[in-house]
Amino acid sequence: MQQKLNAITLAFNSLSRPHRIMLGALTVVTLAVAVWRPYVYHPDSESPIVKRVELEKEQLRTLLPEASEPIDVDSPSPEDDLPKDEIDDDAANESGTHDYVISGGDTLSSVLNQYGIEMSDISQLAKSDKELRNLQIGQQLSWTLNDAGQLQRLTWEVSRRESRTYDRTADGFKLSSAMQSGEWQNHVLNGVVNGSFVNSAKSAGLSSGEVSAVIKSLQWQMDFRKLQDGDRFAVLTSREMLDGKSQQSQLLGVRLNSGGKDYYAIRAEDGKFYDRSGSGLSSGFMRFPTVKQYRVSSNFNPRRTNPVTGRIAPHKGVDFAVPVGTPVLAIGDGEVIVSKRSGAAGNYVAIRHGRQYMTRYMHLKTLLVKPGQKVKRGDRIALSGNTGRSTGPHVHFEVWINNQAVNPLTARLPRMEGLNGKDRRDYLAQVREVIPQLRIK
Structure with missing residues (x-):
């Protein structure tokens, strides 16, 4: 064996330097291929022996791209987390529905995609009505999802007079438009808290939808569960009246006096609520x-x-x-x-x-x-x-x-915001008209 090795070494050294480099490189490549893909040959078999390795389910999961989240294990239900109170029980049920007020820079895609609505559905909506590409600040979108989170219906409030509804069909979405013919009238409703705020507001003449709107407008300033008997409120709402009946309404302003302190929320042209000075109500x-x-x-x-x-x-x-x-x-x-x-x-x-x-x-x-x-x-x-x-x-x-x-990365979350320039001047002029109507009786 030693003589063979000496002979091989002598022959290798007798080669020119380029040939020695080529031979050495070929040897390295051959060894690398052998290590990377070993081939086991059995003399009594016409095919190589292949060993099958079974992985446990947990071992397999570590090879997947989303291994940091347990697959097929759902998180706790949010309904189990939320403590039920009289507002949850009595106010309008919003499960499976959502509404959104259009802000600057919003598009149909940016609004719906953050809620996980598929781009194919958004594209079908846009095809059913090209005007959906021209959403305006202050307009409202409302939509309904099924249990699987799939979009079933979307309503676009183009103006106080016109609304468009898009219902899912086998071929996409079908558009239907409705024009309101009633007369819009402002109404001021006063009330006193006596036990449940929801029941007290309804006793004052507010509908379930109006009660829900009041709660949303003041949600950052007031914990409605902690209101005391004797607290007072005044609500300014605009209602569309047809044949003496209210068809729909829009909250314009609210004043709530609790513990001797006044809390205000007044609607601006952009559809959002601000305080008396035009500052946003959320801390962001x-x-x-x-x-x-x-x-x-x-x-x-x-x-x-x-x-x-x-x-x-x-x-x-x-x-x-x-x-x-x-x-x-x-x-x-x-x-x-x-x-x-x-x-x-x-x-x-x-x-x-x-x-x-x-x-x-x-x-x-x-x-x-x-x-x-x-x-x-x-x-x-x-x-x-x-x-x-x-x-x-x-x-x-x-x-x-x-x-x-x-989607936490794309959702439009509450921001610290306020009105500036002409928007603020217009809003303050509106405040001067609304505040005198919100008298506490």
Whole structure:
């Protein structure tokens, strides 16, 4: 053997330098191919022996792109998180529906896509009515979803006189238009809180829809569950009257006196509510639940398909890959309604913001808040972790509006805003007309 090696070495050294380089490179490539794809030959068989390796389900999941979120394990139901009270029970039920007031820069696509509505449906809507490409500030969109989150109907309030409805059909969406022929009249309604605010408002003459509008307009200033008997309110509403009956209405302004303090919300031309000076009523939300933005390891996808089973396994939030122990922050002012350990979600926190918004934070290591605690935007509520059904350290973050999950990265969240310039001057002129009508009796 030694003689053979010496002979091979002598022959190699006798080659010219270019030939030695070529031979050496060929040898390296051959060895690399052999290591990369080993070939086992059995002399008694016409084909190579192939070994099949079975992976456990959990091992297989680690090879998938969305391994940070447990597949086919849904998050806790938001209905279980929300503490029921008389407002939830008595006010108009909004489950499965949503409404949105058009703001500057909005398009049909940007509004609906944040709620997980498929682009194919949005495209079909636009084909059914090209005017949908020309949404105006202050107009309102309302839509209804089925249990699977699929768009069934959309209503566009073009003006106080005209509304257009788009109903799903087998071929797309069918447009129907309605023109209102009634006369719009302003009405001022006064009331005194006696027990339930909802019942007190209805006793004063407000409809369920008007009660809901009042609650939304003041949701950032007032916790309606804590009103006291004897608190008073005045509501200015514009109603379309036809044959002596109200067909629809629009809230123009509200004043609520509680504990000797007045709270106002007055509607501007953009369809939003501001205080008497033209300042916004919300303190605004942060976009991310951490001090800085971390890598997204799994995106919002309400129709995500399990690549193993083929079943629909919605991912109702966004996963941020963060190191264990990273401070998790409340994105807005609110009240903690859940702070506990819960199965697949691990340690998690849910916060209610006003009456329409809820945020949830899951797979946490340490909880820093308790149910019933008030928090401000930016407050630390937990430290991130890897608890529950999780294959790696991350924060699962959800945003819900009217009990519907929306994309936290694209949703139009409340902002600290106010009116400026001509808009503010026009609004203040309107305030001077509205305030005298909101007398507390």
